[in-house]
Amino acid sequence: TSQKCIKEGQAEIRLASEKVFYNPVQEFNRDLSIAVLSVFTKDYIEEKLARAAKSVKKSEDIVEDVTGNNSEIPVTVLEALSATGLRSVRYAKEVPNVTKIIANDLSEQAVETIRSNIVHNGVEGLIETSHDDACMVMYKHKLPSKRFAAIDLDPYGCPSIFLDSAVQSVQDGGLLLVTATDMAVLAGNSPETCYCKYGAVSLKTKSCHEMALRILLQCIEQHANRYSRYIVPLLSISADFYIRVFVKIYSGAIHCKKTTSKLSMAFHCVGCDNITLQPLGGFKPNPTEKNPQQMKAFLPPAPAVGEHCVHCNQRHHLGGPIWSDPIHDDVFVTRVLSHVQGNPGLFGTAKRIQGVLAMVREELPDVPLYYTLDKLFGRVHLETMPMLTLRSAILNAGYKVSYSHAAKLSIKTAAPAQVIWDIIRTW
Ligand code: SAM
Incomplete structure (x- = not known):
């Protein structure tokens, strides 16, 4: 059979069948993910070492040497929807510190393609294949000792059916990388479908691409909250025909109580397109309050449902809830940017990444939409x-x-x- 050969980054992928999914346009998505993972894995190991050192000190029960080398900390990655295995092969060859990758796909043909690509790229020691439903693989890894340091979800369309299992099988401080390509749904063409899939009503508005990111973030947060976990967004990108978010997942019931102040309903005026946000929870530290411990109600004025717009006297549509906290971590983004600036040869789309991240860094962090x-x-x-x-x-x-x-x-x-x-x- 004739085989198509694709080179991207340090991987060379052979495609025996047209039936296995490969999209060259997603090179930017893969490059960016490699840059993010490279910075993340370094942090992750440092965080784990620091935690281990702390707990050893606390118990004075020194059973292992935690000051030593990084390879003691397992950094396992799951690519839950792998198709050709291209992403996994690239993670294996290009992301430092990764100790094991599982490349999973439901399609038998895809798994065969992944297997042959692992051998072709000489990464047998690092990547294992798995032929299963993505949710099943994740549920099998939800015990803390089995969780992944990072899970990559790159489905066709909407990722929400994978979130319940994903938020449970990422380590504390681990990373979830999520793509959504159903932009029409997220951008307000079908608000009812958006509610069914993401638990939020989308709006047809000028800032629909950022709205899409914020709907996806609230969706992940809601799934995480069910298990007393919460998200910390590191980077959220809208590009071409898809969105991609990178969030850390932590455990902590107390933190989950703050979720309602990180989410807002959106009142969208059908006349002048103005949007007013109303936080679900009214409690946020007042920025003018000298004692930050003293929590004060800090509510921006929002119209009541049915009330007309103060600017043009037209009706409102109600959308959301959306994530209304920052969608990027400025320090993290700066480090990813310098990683790419320092190694432009590693990324085919280095210029584009630099351009996008430079803009991301300048975005006003406290101004949604x-x-x-x-x-x-x-x-x-x-x-x-x-x-x-x-x-x-x-x-x-x-x-x-x-x-x-x-x-x-x-x-x-x-x-x-x-x-x-x-x-x-x-x-
Ligand atoms: N991540 C790949 C890349 O960067 O080239 C592309 C993945 S492709 C968009 C989605 C893949 O998910 C397809 O290969 C499909 O067979 C697989 N898939 C769909 N539903 C699945 C499920 N429930 N569990 C596992 N794999 C699934």
């Missing part, structure tokens, strides 16, 4: 103001402004909507 220049002016049937003019006007009014990596003409700002409309009125 964004306006887009064209939609803002389209709503009032005006010719568009130059981006620079609008940004300067917002800055002059005393508010910060940034782009979002998720949309070209985006404007992220904490300025109240009234300020934006006032600026537009002067145009």
Whole structure:
């Protein structure tokens, strides 16, 4: 049989059958995942060593040498939906510190392809294949001693059916990497389906790509909370026709109580496209409070359901809940960026990663969602103001402004909507 040969990163993949899924466009997704995992595995080992050292000190029961070398900490990765095995082979060859990878797929043909690619790339010692339903593999690894350091979910379409098992089988401090490609559902074309799949109503709005990221994050958080676990987002990316999030998972019932203040309902005005967020839980530390221990109600004003928009007197649609806390960890993103800058030869899409991460770093972390220049002016049937003019006007009014990596003409700002409309009125 004729075999197609694909080279990507340090892997060479042979595709015997057209039936096994391979998408060259996802190279950016794989490159980015390798960069993230490279930084993550280093942290993960350090964290585990520090914890072990602490517990040894506490019990004074020194049974093992925890100061020694990294290879003592197992760093196991599950690629739950592996197709050709390309991603797993690349993880094996390109991510430092990984001690074992399981490449799983439900399709027999895929598993055969993975096997032959493991041999072809000489990574037999590092990758094991598994021919099973992804959920089954994960449920079999939910005991703490069996959990994975990282789980990669890269399904067709929606990943939510894999989340219940995934959030249980990641180590404390482990990483979950999740792709979703059902952008039409997440971006508001079918809010009912979005609710069924993700437990949140999507909205057709200018900032739908970031909204999609925030719907996926809330979905993972809800699944994790059921098991007294919670997420810490490291990086959340909207690219091409998909979204990809990288979140750490931790255990802690007390932390789960803070979830409601990290989630918000979104009131979307059908007239002027304005969105007002209403946190599900009212309790958040007040930033002006000197004593951060003293928790104070800190609620931005939000319309009651049915109340009309203060800017244009039109109706609201209710969307969400969405994740309204930060979606990236700035320190982590900076380290991934310097890793790629320092090793551009390792990544075919190094330039794109650098561009995207540079934008991600500049995103205002405490401002969910964004306006887009064209939609803002389209709503009032005006010719568009130059981006620079609008940004300067917002800055002059005393508010910060940034782009979002998720949309070209985006404007992220904490300025109240009234300020934006006032600026537009002067145009
Ligand atoms: N991660 C791959 C890459 O980067 O090239 C692509 C994965 S492809 C989008 C999705 C794969 O999931 C297919 O190979 C399909 O056979 C497999 N699959 C679908 N449902 C599954 C399930 N329930 N358990 C395991 N694998 C499944």
